[in-house]
Amino acid sequence: MTGNDITHWVDGAGWAGTAGRTGDVYDPATGQVTxxxxxxxESDVDHAVTSAARAYPRWRDTSLARRTAVLFAFRRLLAEHAGEVAAAITAEHGKVLDDAAGEVQRGLEVVDFACGLGHLLKGDFTENASSGIDVYSIRQPLGVVAVISPFNFPAMVPLWFLPLAIACGNSVVLKPSEKDPSASLLLARLLREAGLPDGVCTVVHGDRVAVDALLAHPDIAAVSFVGSTPVARSVYETGTRHGKRVQALGGAKNHMVVLPDADLDLAADAAVGAGFGSAGERCMAISALVAVDPVGDELVERIAKRIGALRTGDGRRGCDMGPLVTAEHRDRVASYVEAGIASGATLVADGRSVIPDGDPGGFWLGPTLFDHVTPDMSIYTDEIFGPVLSVLRAPSYEAAVELVNASPYGNGTAIFTTDGRAARRYQNEVEVGMVGINVPIPVPVAYHSFGGWKASLFGDAHAYGTHGVDFYTRTKAVTSRWPDPGSDGVQLGFPRNS
Structure with a gap:
């Protein structure tokens, strides 16, 4: 192995494993392997899970006060090293530094929530449920849990799960994306520095071999996954078939509906920010804008004007939008531009011609805008996961809602309007898990929960918030009696409350 190899994290230290296989990690702004x-x-995964299983009993029995102290220390260290984590994200993912810093900050919010988890871990108690009998419930951890996180948020998504799973008393095996793995190792090192015992947080890198091994491993009790819908469905079906508790967050085709009474400058700003931030590589990105007649032409004109002022380039140079994560992904997204033209959509802004402020070898594709898109076009039906914004026209509010609800995805949506009645009606009628009202990216704060509907979520539990606590614990009901000396004798009848 060389000094540029990124190793696994097992028993509180780097470990190269035994597989002998490696994958290239790129700087997307230069196209160079770094x-x-x-x-x-499979045997490496087994070694990592064995380490986590060995650490679990001691951590499970560690007092809540001690667990909380570790999380408070981790919160302080993460805040101190936020710039270092953000720099690692930009270097391997490509998003601009400001966006990477925002990702770390949103992850910190979940750590904040986990620091106060004692309130949610307490059970219930009923005294004298029957004569001399008390009934109470307690929450206990699951054991070893796996987190499989995507490339687009290499710090924030792990932070959705790690703090809660650890606070609840579980040990965790994290499998980050092999495209940008360094941020996960920084998190693991900071947890260890905060006092987390070795083995409670393990990081194992890998591709499908590692994922399949985690899903089948008998010592993994639960799996949290974030990724595309086809993979999320497969993870859910495979994990549950192996008897595991699974929450699998899938893909999206998020709609932003703009009503005729909306503030069009506000809506145009929001569409550009939500459509092209992080090069569109967000599961909460707006990729479909539904303009309700008669605002379409004016809104498209304002969006196009803003696109023209954007600066695409190296995320370390103060640009507005960075590169895509890999050359293969850039080429895939660019192929949708060709498909959109071929299907008859109007290409208003062509990101393929962008002149980036960065190395020519970077994985560049600038903001791309299509108008007059119809629901049968692949640029609308497919999750492109890149800087391509499609504008569809709707004759009425009702038609716009019908279009949104016909989508197989139900992750996020937004409506822009100054009419409170219309907004309230939309939040009630739309079949989507997260709704923004004049907010283009409605990611819930940490004490609520994140998750969509339909093909955007497999399993019942959303991420973080109270759903996260429920997912990482199981309840146990205890019925207790402390009788006076002596015996009531043998009773064969079914117990009754009295």
Whole structure:
């Protein structure tokens, strides 16, 4: 192995594993390979899970006060090293530094929530449910849990799960994306520095081999996954078939509905920010804008004007939008531009011709805008996951809602209007899990929960918030009696309350 190899994190230290396989890690702004990440074999995954299983009993029995102290220390360290984590994200994912810093900040909010988890971990108690009998419930951890996180949020998504799972008393095996793995190792090191015992947080890198091994491993009790819908469906079906508790957050095709009474400058700003932030590589990105007649032409004109002022380039140079994560992904997204033209959509802004402020070898594709898109076009039906914004026209509010609800996805949506009645009606009628009213990216704060409907979520539990606590614990009901000396004798009848 060389100094540029990124290793696994097992028992509180780097570990190269035994597989001998590696994957290239790129700087998307230059197109250069900057490191090689170890890719785990099935036996490597087993070694990592065994470490986590060995650490679990002691951590489970660690007092809540001690667990909370570790999380408070981790929160302080993460805040102190936020710039370092953000720089690692930009170097491997490509998003601009300001966006990467915002990702870390949103992850910190979940750590804040986990620091106060004692309130949610307490059970219920009923005294004298029957004569001399008390009934109470307690929450206990599951054991070893796995987190499989995507490339687009290499710090925030792990932070959706790690703090809650750890606070609840579980040990965790994190499998980050092999495209940008360094941020996860920084989190693991900071947790160890905060006092987390070795083995409670383990990081194993890998591709599908590692994912399949985690889903089948008998010592993994639960799996949290974030990724595309086809993979999320497969993870859910495979994990549950192996008897695991699974929450699998899938893809999206998020709609932004703009009513005729909306503030069009506000709506145009929001569409550009939500459509092209992080190069559109967000599951909460707005990729479909539904303009309700007669505002379409004016709104498209305002969006196009703003696109013209954007600066695409190296995220370390103060640009507005960075590159895509890999050359293959850039080429895939660019192919949708060709498909949109071929299907008859109007290409208003062509990101393929962008002149970036960065190395020519970077994975560049600028903001792209299509108008007069129809629901049968692939640029509308498919989750492109890139800087491509499609504008559809709707003759009425009712038609716009019908279009949104016909989508197989139900992750996020937004409506822009100054009419409170219309907004209230929309939040009631739309079949989507997260709704923004004049807010383009309605990601809930940490004490609520994140998750969509329909093909955007497999499983019942959303991420973080109270759903996260429920997912990482199981309840146990205890019926207790402390009788006086002596015996009531043998009773064969069914117990009754009295």
């Amino acid at each position: 490191a090689r990440v170890c890719l785990a074999s």
